Amino acid sequence: MEGVIPKTLNEALSLMASKNYIPVAGGTDLMVRYKRWKNLTPSFPAAPLFIANLPELRGIYREDDELIIKAATPLSDIEGHSDIPVVLKEAVRLMASPGIRNIGTIGGNVGNASPAGDTLPPLYVLDANVVLLSEKGKRTLRIYEFIKGPGKNDRREDEIIYEIRFKVPEYTHYFYRKVGTRKANALSKLSFAGIAKVENGIIEDFRISLGAVAPFPVRVIEIERKVVGKKTEEIDGQFIDSIKKDYEPYIRPIDDQRSTAYYRKKTSLRLIESFLRAL
Amino acid sequence: MKVRFKLNGEEVEVEANPASRLLDVLREKFGLIGVKEGCGEGECGACAVLLDGRVVHSCLVPFANVMGKEIITIEGLRKTEEYRIIEESLLDAGSVQCGFCTPGFVISIYALLKNNPNPEDKEIREAISGNLCRCTGYQMIIDGVKLAAKRGEKLWKA
Ligand SMILES: Cc1cc2nc3c(=O)[nH]c(=O)nc-3n(C[C@H](O)[C@H](O)[C@H](O)COP(=O)(O)OP(=O)(O)OC[C@H]3O[C@@H](n4cnc5c(N)ncnc54)[C@H](O)[C@@H]3O)c2cc1C
Numbered sequence: 001m002e003g004v005i006p007k008t009l010n011e012a013l014s015l016m017a018s019k020n021y022i023p024v025a026g027g028t029d030l031m032v033r034y035k036r037w038k039n040l041t042p043s044f045p046a047a048p049l050f051i052a053n054l055p056e057l058r059g060i061y062r063e064d065d066e067l068i069i070k071a072a073t074p075l076s077d078i079e080g081h082s083d084i085p086v087v088l089k090e091a092v093r094l095m096a097s098p099g100i101r102n103i104g105t106i107g108g109n110v111g112n113a114s115p116a117g118d119t120l121p122p123l124y125v126l127d128a129n130v131v132l133l134s135e136k137g138k139r140t141l142r143i144y145e146f147i148k149g150p151g152k153n154d155r156r157e158d159e160i161i162y163e164i165r166f167k168v169p170e171y172t173h174y175f176y177r178k179v180g181t182r183k184a185n186a187l188s189k190l191s192f193a194g195i196a197k198v199e200n201g202i203i204e205d206f207r208i209s210l211g212a213v214a215p216f217p218v219r220v221i222e223i224e225r226k227v228v229g230k231k232t233e234e235i236d237g238q239f240i241d242s243i244k245k246d247y248e249p250y251i252r253p254i255d256d257q258r259s260t261a262y263y264r265k266k267t268s269l270r271l272i273e274s275f276l277r278a279l
Numbered sequence: 280m281k282v283r284f285k286l287n288g289e290e291v292e293v294e295a296n297p298a299s300r301l302l303d304v305l306r307e308k309f310g311l312i313g314v315k316e317g318c319g320e321g322e323c324g325a326c327a328v329l330l331d332g333r334v335v336h337s338c339l340v341p342f343a344n345v346m347g348k349e350i351i352t353i354e355g356l357r358k359t360e361e362y363r364i365i366e367e368s369l370l371d372a373g374s375v376q377c378g379f380c381t382p383g384f385v386i387s388i389y390a391l392l393k394n395n396p397n398p399e400d401k402e403i404r405e406a407i408s409g410n411l412c413r414c415t416g417y418q419m420i421i422d423g424v425k426l427a428a429k430r431g432e433k434l435w436k437a
Pocket residue numbers: 022023024025026027028029030031032051071072094095096097100103104105106107108109110111112116117118119155159160161162185186187188320321322
């Protein structure tokens with residue numbers, strides 16, 4: 001199936017409305033997924049639509065107190081941009097290798113909806129929105145509404161992921177850890193992103209998310225609410241144990257070859273504890 | 280589909296399926312066989328080239344994405360003084376054995392030194408983290424990069 005290189009965003013949207021295309025951004029996931037033997041063109045199950053170089057889909061902008069990252073912005077541009085919150089920057093910096101970050105995009109990572117997608121935990125704690133665009137108009141979804149399960153998301157066939165946007169949070173503490181087998185190119189065994197705001201000894205904001213420990217990233221607002229409002233001196237061993245107990249049922253790793261479920265669970269709870277202790 | 284781009288300093292136009300891998304187009308249509316295929320999955324860096332000055336793994340790049348861009352392969356770099364310095368430094372540091380991985384490393388090292396003429400060890404490690412070598416130790420390659428940084432001092436800063 002012959003692919004198309006649209007010249008403008010409008011052309012891309014009208015093509016997407018006419019029949020089923022597979023949007024291709026950097027191609028770092030798709031070119032591997034559909035590859036065949038040497039010298040043979042990868043076999044896409046529907047015609048690919050190459051959107052990586054549409055100027056309307058690239059760039060990082062500020063709009064009032066919101067930060068906007070256009071979907072086809074390469075990961076390396078995000079890593080190098082001064083307005084990007086450190087939790088996200090750190091996650092991107094630890095992804096893959098420079099050659100992959102130079103072409104892989106944030107829209108591709110979100111579009112992939114992999115439980116091990118490394119931008120997801122930071123985007124969950126940032127309360128990011130995913131903006132979808134089609135000829136019919138725009139739709140804005142919270143990232144946790146958009147991600148539907150391993151490899152599944154809420155995009156309709158006529159839509160493209162247009163941008164990711166979030167309110168730049170104020171925070172005094174952040175914590176990002178990626179526990180993988182080898183630094184470069186290791187898909188996460190598990191990852192942890194957390195931000196918190198402590199003022200005058202009181203925890204005013206507390207958000208954490210864990211990646212690769214369940215079919216989709218874990219974020220549990222009800223548990224976070226138990227931490228918000230507490231004085232830092234109230235975060236003692238007993239309180240930490242109760243929070244860890246609360247998280248336990250949400251950490252349901254699939255036992256694949258990358259690591260055993262037991263190890264992932266233990267490590268996740270330990271990271272939650274470290275972040276609480278640091279407040 | 281016909282796609283126009285700049286290859287090693289020359290404007291070129293070639294007919295190919297836009298979904299084909301840049302790696303195959305470079306090797307088959309242009310005979311640029313210094314661009315190697317190792318894993319074909321983005322893991323080894325043997326296929327590295329520069330796209331608008333940035334390192335990319337050509338086995339992952341759909342040909343469509345190079346439209347209007349500039350590609351430099353190891354064959355293009357070979358004519359430069361920078362290349363000569365990197366190659367000699369790697370040889371002198373003992374970081375070349377079978378040589379299969381070398382073109383990919385040279386691409387990564389060139390991109391690193393052009394942006395950061397005086398890299399620290401951890402910056403070098405990061406820059407070559409997408410390149411695999413089955414023969415030599417990475418420490419020898421790091422030594423080679425440091426040698427190249429020193430020998431080419433003026434060039435990198437230019
Ligand atoms: C060697 C290697 C190492 C890797 N390491 C990591 C890692 O450490 N962490 C990690 O999270 N990932 C990793 N990845 C996976 C991949 O590089 C990332 O997921 C990357 O962000 C994908 O972006 P892309 O633009 O290349 O995606 P593409 O391959 O172009 O697309 C991915 C998916 O998203 C869809 N899509 C892309 N853009 C849009 C859009 N604008 N609108 C609608 N749909 C869209 C595509 O249709 C496809 O389903 C690695 C991949 C490789 C090959």
